[in-house]
Amino acid sequence: MAHLCLFSLLVLSMVLKTQALTPTHHLTTTDVARLQAVLSQPFTDLKSAYYSVVGLSKLGILVADADETCQFIKSNLDPSSVESLFYAAEASQALSGCEIPVSNDTRDLLLATVSEDSTASQIHQSVSALSSLGLPLASQEVVSALKARISKEDNVLTIILALQTASRLSQQAELGDILEEIEDLAARLDDLSGVYLQFEEGLEATALFVSAAYALSDHVDMEPPLKEDQVIQLVNSIFSKKSWDSLSEAFSVASAAESLSNNRFHVPVIVSAQGPAAISHSQPFLRLQVTDVLCQPLSSASVLVESASTSTSKSAILSQAPFTLREEVFELNFMASQPASGYYQFSVAIAGDSRFVANHVELKVKVSTRVAINNMDLSVVDKDQSIGPKTTRVEYPTKAKASFMADSHQNFAMTFQLVDETTGVELTPHQTFVRLHNQKTGQEVVFVAEPDSKNLYKFELDTTERKTEFDSISGTYALYLMMGDATLENPILWNVADVVLKFLDEETPSTIQAKTLYTPKPEIQHLFREPEKKPPTVVSNAFTALVLSPFLLLLILWFKLGANISNFTLSPCTILFHIGHAAMLGLMYVYWTHLNMFQTMKYLAIIGSLTFLAGNRMLAQKAVKRTK
Amino acid sequence: MSNSVISVISRFLEEYASSTPNKLKVIDAYLLYIMMTGALQFLYCLLVGTFPFNSFLSGFISCVGSFILAVCLRIQINPQNKGEFLSISPERAFADFQFAHTVLHLVVINFIG
Numbered sequence: 001m002a003h004l005c006l007f008s009l010l011v012l013s014m015v016l017k018t019q020a021l022t023p024t025h026h027l028t029t030t031d032v033a034r035l036q037a038v039l040s041q042p043f044t045d046l047k048s049a050y051y052s053v054v055g056l057s058k059l060g061i062l063v064a065d066a067d068e069t070c071q072f073i074k075s076n077l078d079p080s081s082v083e084s085l086f087y088a089a090e091a092s093q094a095l096s097g098c099e100i101p102v103s104n105d106t107r108d109l110l111l112a113t114v115s116e117d118s119t120a121s122q123i124h125q126s127v128s129a130l131s132s133l134g135l136p137l138a139s140q141e142v143v144s145a146l147k148a149r150i151s152k153e154d155n156v157l158t159i160i161l162a163l164q165t166a167s168r169l170s171q172q173a174e175l176g177d178i179l180e181e182i183e184d185l186a187a188r189l190d191d192l193s194g195v196y197l198q199f200e201e202g203l204e205a206t207a208l209f210v211s212a213a214y215a216l217s218d219h220v221d222m223e224p225p226l227k228e229d230q231v232i233q234l235v236n237s238i239f240s241k242k243s244w245d246s247l248s249e250a251f252s253v254a255s256a257a258e259s260l261s262n263n264r265f266h267v268p269v270i271v272s273a274q275g276p277a278a279i280s281h282s283q284p285f286l287r288l289q290v291t292d293v294l295c296q297p298l299s300s301a302s303v304l305v306e307s308a309s310t311s312t313s314k315s316a317i318l319s320q321a322p323f324t325l326r327e328e329v330f331e332l333n334f335m336a337s338q339p340a341s342g343y344y345q346f347s348v349a350i351a352g353d354s355r356f357v358a359n360h361v362e363l364k365v366k367v368s369t370r371v372a373i374n375n376m377d378l379s380v381v382d383k384d385q386s387i388g389p390k391t392t393r394v395e396y397p398t399k400a401k402a403s404f405m406a407d408s409h410q411n412f413a414m415t416f417q418l419v420d421e422t423t424g425v426e427l428t429p430h431q432t433f434v435r436l437h438n439q440k441t442g443q444e445v446v447f448v449a450e451p452d453s454k455n456l457y458k459f460e461l462d463t464t465e466r467k468t469e470f471d472s473i474s475g476t477y478a479l480y481l482m483m484g485d486a487t488l489e490n491p492i493l494w495n496v497a498d499v500v501l502k503f504l505d506e507e508t509p510s511t512i513q514a515k516t517l518y519t520p521k522p523e524i525q526h527l528f529r530e531p532e533k534k535p536p537t538v539v540s541n542a543f544t545a546l547v548l549s550p551f552l553l554l555l556i557l558w559f560k561l562g563a564n565i566s567n568f569t570l571s572p573c574t575i576l577f578h579i580g581h582a583a584m585l586g587l588m589y590v591y592w593t594h595l596n597m598f599q600t601m602k603y604l605a606i607i608g609s610l611t612f613l614a615g616n617r618m619l620a621q622k623a624v625k626r627t628k
Numbered sequence: 629m630s631n632s633v634i635s636v637i638s639r640f641l642e643e644y645a646s647s648t649p650n651k652l653k654v655i656d657a658y659l660l661y662i663m664m665t666g667a668l669q670f671l672y673c674l675l676v677g678t679f680p681f682n683s684f685l686s687g688f689i690s691c692v693g694s695f696i697l698a699v700c701l702r703i704q705i706n707p708q709n710k711g712e713f714l715s716i717s718p719e720r721a722f723a724d725f726q727f728a729h730t731v732l733h734l735v736v737i738n739f740i741g
Contacts, residue, residue, distance in 0.1 A: 535676045543672045547665055554661035563654045584730060588737045597738060608730065615726065619719035626718075 021232040022358045024195060025240040026270045027257065029295045034243065035257075036061060038250045046076040048247055050087035055251040057094040058258035059294065070098035079106050082113050086125035089132035102133050114141055116148040120158040123149065124165045131168040139173035147177060156201050156209070159185050163212035167219040175220055182213045183225040189234075196240070197233035207238045207252035214259040214266075223265045228357045231266050235293060261292035267355040268293055269301070271348065271363075274329055278366040280489055281422060284335035286365060288323065290350055297328040301352040305332065308365070311343045334365070340425060341369040341487040368487045370421040371429065372396075376481075378497055380404055381411045389413070392497075400497035403476065407502035412461040414449070414496070418483070426455040429485035434459050436470075436477040436499065445469045449481075463501055472503040573617035580611030655702045659695060666691030686739035693732045701725045 027035070039056050043049040049072060053063055063069050073091050077100065078084040085106065092098040113126035114137070123145055130137045146162045159181050166178045189197045189206070198206040217224040226234075239257075244250040260268055274287040291297050303323040307316040317339055323330035343366055350359040378400060379391040394400045406412040414434070418427045428451055437444040445466075449459040477499050484491040534540075568574070584607050591600040648656075669687050678684055704713050704721035713721075 532679055534679060539676055543668075543676070547668045547672070550661045550664035550668070553664065554657055557657035557660070558654060561650060561653050561657060563650075581726075585733075588733050591734075592737050592740060600734070604730075604734070612727075615723060619723055623717055623719045 021194075021229045022361050023232050023235045023239075023268060023270055025236045026272075026293060027239050027242075027295060031239075031242050032059070032295050035059065035250055035254060038244055038247070039254060041247070043072070046073065046084055046087045046091075049073060049076070050091045051247045051251040053091040053094045055247075055254040058254045060258075063095060066095045066098065070095055073098070074100065079103065080109070082110065082122055082125050082129070085110065086129045089129040093132040100133060102135065107135050110135070111137065114138075114145055116145050118145075120146070120149045120153065120161040120165075124161040127165045127168055137169075139169040142169055143173050143175065143178065150178075150181065156185065156188065156199055156205055160205065160208050160212045163216045164208075167212070167215040171220065175216070179216065179220060179222065182216065185209060185213075186226055186230065189230075191233070192237075195233065196237040197230055198237035203238065203241055204249050204252045206234065207249075207256035210234055210238065211252070211255040211259040214263040218264050221264070226266070228266070231260075231268060232358050235260065235268050239293065257294045261294045261296065263355075265355060266357045267298075267353065268357045269298065269350050269359050270295075271350065271361045273363065276366075277363055278368060279334050280368045281335060281370070282489075284333050285331045286334050286346075288330045288332075288348070288363075289328075290330055298350075298352070299325065299328065301350050301356070303330045304349050304351065306347045306349050306360075308334075308344050308346045310340075311345055311364075317344065334367070338423070339367050340423070341367050341420065341427070343367075343487075366487060368489050369423075369427075370490045371427055371483065371485075371488050371492070372419055372421045373481075373492070373494075374417040374419055376416040376496065377414070378404060379413050380406055381413050383409055383411060394496055396492075397494055399495050403498035403500055405500045405502075406461065406463055408464050408504050411463075412499055414459040414479075416457050416481075417455070418457065427485075428455060429483055429488055431482065431484045432457060433482040435480040435482055436461075437480065438473065438475050438477050440475055441473060443471070443473065446482075461499075461501075463503060467503050470501065470503065474500075474502045476500050569621070571618070571621065573614045573621070576614035577611055577618045580607055580614055583607045584611060649707070652702060652706060655698060655705070659698050659702070662691050662695045662698065666695070680741065682739055682741045686736045686741075689739075690732065690736040693736075694729070697725055697728050697732070 036056065036059055039052050039059070041048075041052065043052050049069065053069060056063055070092065073088050076084075077088045088100050092100050107130075110126040110130050113122050118126075123142065127137060127142055142165065146165060150159060150162055162178055163181065163185075166175050169175065188199065190200055191197055199209065213224050213226070238253060241253075244253060260266070270289075270291050270293060272289050274289050277286065279286055288303060289297065290301050290303060305318050305321045305323070308318040308321075309316045317337055318334070321332060323332045343364060346363040346365050348361045348363060350356055350361070373396045376394045376396065377391050378394060379389040381389040392400055392402070392404075404412055418429065418432070419425065420427055432449045432451075434447045434449050435444055436447075447459065447461070449457045451457050479496050479499050481492065481494045481496050584604065587600065587603050587607060591597075595603075666688060669684065669691065673684050673688075701721055701724075703709060704716055704724075705718045716724075
């Protein structure tokens with residue numbers, strides 16, 4: 001009863017445990033080296049000198065020629081510019097033994113810049129310069145100036161600069177309001193598909209926010225209001241870019257990395273397997289690298305396997321097994337638990353510091369093994385079972401001495417067993433193929449060997465059944481056994497024997513039609529639409545004459561009726577009408593031969609209107625004459 | 629039976645020859661011409677085939693259209709129908725006939741291809 005309760009509780013807890021986020025992007029040692037190289041570029045002006053020197057100091061690297069750099073800073077310093085003083089002061093602070101001479105005017109200039117009218121970046125630069133140069137400043141004034149600035153300009157960069165400035169002030173000042181800005185600013189971050197968290201202003205703003213927030217939180221010793229998942233999402237955003245466009249971007253990434261590895265509250269842990277996470281008898285140790293975001297190993301951590309189980313079953317092979325630390329790498333001898341080959345799901349926990357974030361990791365580990373072939377029996381079985389099968393046993397990797405004959409009366413059969421070399425457990429690899437290769441024609445046919453319920457592999461070749469695959473070509477075929485699997489260390493290609501196959505109804509060895517897939521195909525000739533059959537010209541001409549003949553009839557009839565043009569008046573409108581009418585008929589002919597509708601309409605409009613006017617006049621005259 | 633038909637026809641022809649004014653006879657001759665032309669075109673189509681179908685159609689429609697317009701002209705010119713066409717003088721009828729023919733010919737030539 002108690003067992004049942006415990007079991008159900010365990011199942012429930014496993015179901016309810018929400019998967020915590022782990023970083024998907026982090027800097028590798030090559031990335032850190034690249035960042036260092038970017039920051040070590042020779043500097044051209046005071047600003048780039050500041051980024052390089054301070055950036056490298058955040059990575060924990062000292063500048064090579066400190067004196068030369070100090071000289072460069074001193075010579076490029078412009079004492080009348082707050083920005084220049086800021087760069088010089090910060091850079092000289094990072095170098096050891098570099099002192100910037102300060103005059104009263106400089107101090108007054110810096111103190112005067114601390115007011116509501118200066119921009120946030122000016123306030124930040126003057127406060128930082130005053131603090132680095134060891135000059136006194138009035139913290140409360142700074143706080144009120146910052147608060148006024150934030151209320152005027154509510155953008156992200158202003159607030160980040162305010163946070164940075166506040167971290168340089170004395171701890172007695174009232175930094176509570178500015179501290180609350182961290183939470184407001186965190187709410188402004190964009191969550192991209194649950195993996196990334198960044199400002200729309202970009203990578204630099206996000207990285208500067210992280211370093212400013214942790215600097216201020218450390219300064220006032222209060223945990224920043226960022227949840228673990230949010231920290232991991234910020235890590236993903238900041239470290240997803242592995243090459244940086246500008247020196248300022250590289251500097252912001254370096255300071256974010258430094259603050260995430262060194263602050264008092266949250267330290268994200270990066271766990272990665274050294275090499276592929278694969279174990280075998282020759283390589284029984286699972287090696288893990290546990291580092292912070294700057295790829296520095298966390299030697300104080302203790303790494304523990306909470307559970308290791310196969311992907312299919314949920315039974316745990318290992319539980320609560322510790323890793324041992326050897327030369328900054330954590331290792332565990334997994335083969336000592338004698339796991340069967342396959343894939344395992346590891347749940348690893350990293351303890352040792354309450355600041356660790358993302359310290360539960362899921363890993364997929366592969367255990368591979370070597371395979372051995374046992375009891376390979378080849379036999380030729382008669383179909384009608386009259387003669388008993390002749391079985392030959394072949395040992396790997398030798399080849400059977402005699403070749404086997406199979407024709408229409410006999411079947412060729414093969415049985416074998418696949419076992420793990422060390423443990424003797426039966427294996428079923430993913431790929432077990434039997435390949436028959438005709439040496440003369442180069443033809444090859446591949447079959448799959450299937451295991452039965454007792455994991456015994458069987459392969460049978462019936463020549464009559466399979467003759468289509470072979471194209472009924474008889475001859476000597478070399479038989480190969482091919483075997484492979486992701487968890488096998490020794491894939492096998494073994495020429496087991498030669499098999500002579502005889503097929504009935506063999507076609508005369510036709511020239512091997514190598515599957516002509518890639519040769520040019522016969523050209524297709526396009527057939528244009530045949531024009532319709534026209535009747536012979538004689539017929540057409542005859543009918544044309546026939547159709548025109550009624551016109552003669554008409555003329556004859558009109559003559560007989562006495563139709564005449566004796567009433568034809570020779571007035572201008574009459575003549576114009578008749579000419580216009582004739583022109584319209586001519587236009588019809590020209591339309592048929594040359595023009596299109598638009599042109600015809602144009603000409604018709606001109607001629608038609610003339611004809612109309614003339615005709616109108618003519619008919620009016622006629623009407624008058626009629627009624628007279 | 630056939631006797632009565634023949635007698636009806638001969639009577640009709642007599643009446644026609646005597647009582648119809650000359651103008652109308654001229655138009656009737658024209659109508660006969662148009663009809664024969666159309667009939668001959670149709671005969672060609674039946675015998676030889678409809679190869680340039682659009683040409684056949686346009687020719688046939690031309691005949692049919694002309695026939696109709698000529699019939700309209702005849703009706704409107706006929707002095708016996710004067711009562712029905714008070715506002716339309718014969719000249720006006722002729723002008724309408726001309727205009728309609730222009731449109732008909734435009735369409736026919738467009739379609740003849």
